[in-house]
Every structure is written in structure tokens, then in C-alpha cells.
Amino acid sequence: MNDQQTADVMVATEESFDLAEGPVWDPIRQRLLWVDIREGEVLVGRLRDDGTISLEERVATPGMVGAVAVSEAGDWILAGERRILTRSASGEFAMGPAVLGFGSGERLNDAKIDPAGRFVVGTLRIDESDTTRQRLVVVHRDGRLGDLDADLTLANGLAWTADGATLYSIDTGRHAVYVREYDPVTGTAGPRRVLIAIEGGVHPDGMCLDADGYLWIAMWGGGQVRRYSPDGRLDRVIAVPAPHTSCVAFVGPDLATMVITTARKGLSDAQLAEFPFAGRLFTVDAGVRGPALPAWCGLPNSLPPTGTRSA
DSSP states (O other): OOOOBOTTOEEOOSSOOSBEEEEEEETTTTEEEEEETTTTEEEEEEEOTTSOEEEEEEEEOSSOOOEEEEBTTSOEEEEOSSEEEEEOTTSEEEEEEEOSOTTOSEEEEEEEEOTTSOEEEEEEETTOOOOSOEEEEEEOTTSOEEEEEEEESSEEEEEEOTTSOEEEEEEGGGTEEEEEEEETTTTEEOOOEEEEEOOSSOEEEEEEEOTTSOEEEEEETTTEEEEEOTTSOEEEEEEOSSSBEEEEEEESTTSOEEEEEEBOTTOOHHHHHHOTTTTOOEEEOOSSOOOOOOOBOOSSSSSOOSOEEEO
């Protein structure tokens, strides 16, 4: 394993966020999107040449929001608190299918776009109580839902190999990174197996792949982003001056900048004093690039709305 890297990590935002998550690069509009989950906001920013991020827009959603993704046309699909939402490029929200029942005590969490443009989203218990009933759900273009998993503790980070044939997924409560075969044509998957078992009291959270096929995983509670080889070998650790690193993505015109989201959630006053940059976004040149990722398959004819509103 290479030595732990610290020097090049940069504090990228002026503002701290309660629970920043899910950074997504929009290559057509050259902007970065992420969410502040418990505040129910989607944030839109731009990556400056010096590696900092300017916050240009904040969009309120109806409740907590777990993740956002974007289509080539600029429409958004969102993991709302318990249902799928969409937002047109002109700002009109529409309600898609409900994934969770009202009063379930659960919410939608991390989500990614699969190689065919579908939205894949996981669930968790809001009170973080023990469970083995959380789901990983595929949202098909016509709004149908299909479960990939229904026995998780806390569904989290997702990533696919460049050929779309392999899916990596994280179950945070089990400290496990799974791998399985994936069929992009049907949006179905084969049996999963544990690729990486995370030890040491930290929790695997969000994840992405680089262009070499290595996994980058944010370690909640560890102030780290770790790089693993496709066969599960720890290759590198990047230290982040915020304990709750939540997610990671490659952004920028050449996908050469890594952005790391972090959170203030769950930190004591003493911890916040010790880690004043907790909740900020960070950037770093990790020495590798990210792959070009698929866009959401988008509107129209997906997720027929049950209601609309402007935002």
C-alpha cells in the first residue's frame, strides 16, 4: 500500500453542510451537484481553476433528499424522502413512484445511474436502529421498481465497471463492499459476495471508481478516502480533516479532480471545535482520472407524474 496522502487536500467550499452527500458532475453544463440530505436541498456549484467550488444555486425539495442525478437535457431525478422525484430543466418538480410507505421510519439514501441510464437507489432506517430489511431498488424508465436486495442494514455507495457487467455496492451496517454480475439490458443482478470487509471501527459510505477500475470509498468516522484494487486490496489512503467523509466523485472538464463531501451530523461540540472544516467539500488531485459516467435516461416518458410544482 502507498503511504497516506494529506498535503494536497483542499478545503473547497466556504460553507459547511449538515450532511453533504452524493456529488455528481454534470459534464454538459460543467457544474457540480450535491445534496444536503436532512436540509432537503440540492446544491449546484462550479469548480474553479484553483480547486475551490463556488456555490451558485440551492434548490429546496419537499422533504429530505438522498441523492440527485441529471439527464443530458438537464432534467433531474432525485431520491426524495420516500419516493422518486423529478425536476425538469425549467424547474418543475413532479412526483414519481413511492418506494417506501408513509410512516415506515425509512428514507431513500444514496443512488447512482446504472450503465443503461436507470436510477438505482438504496434505503435506510432514519433512526439508525438495527434492521436487515433495507432495499436496493432499480427504477426503470417506465417507473417500475425492481429490488436487487431486500436484506440490507443500510444501503449505500454504488459503482459499476466500465463495461457495465459488474456492480459494486456497500452495506454500511455490515461494513461490507459487495460485488456481483450485472445485466445492463434488464437491470438485474446475480448473487453478491463480499469483496472487502472493512475493519477498524469506520463505516464505508459513498463510493466511485476511477478510470483504472479501482474503487474509492469514503470512510464515515475515519476522516479518510481509501482506494482499493478491483480484487479488494487496499492501495492508498487519503486523509481528510473531517471525521465524517461521506462520498467521493471525479469532477471537472477532464475528470481529474476528486471532490469529497463531509458532514457535521453526529459530531459533538468538542469534535466540531477540533475539526472546524467538518461539513465542507474538499478537492484533491488524486493522480488518476475518473471515467465518463452515464446520464439519467431522463424525461419524457419516464416516471409519469402524479403531481407537479415549481421550484
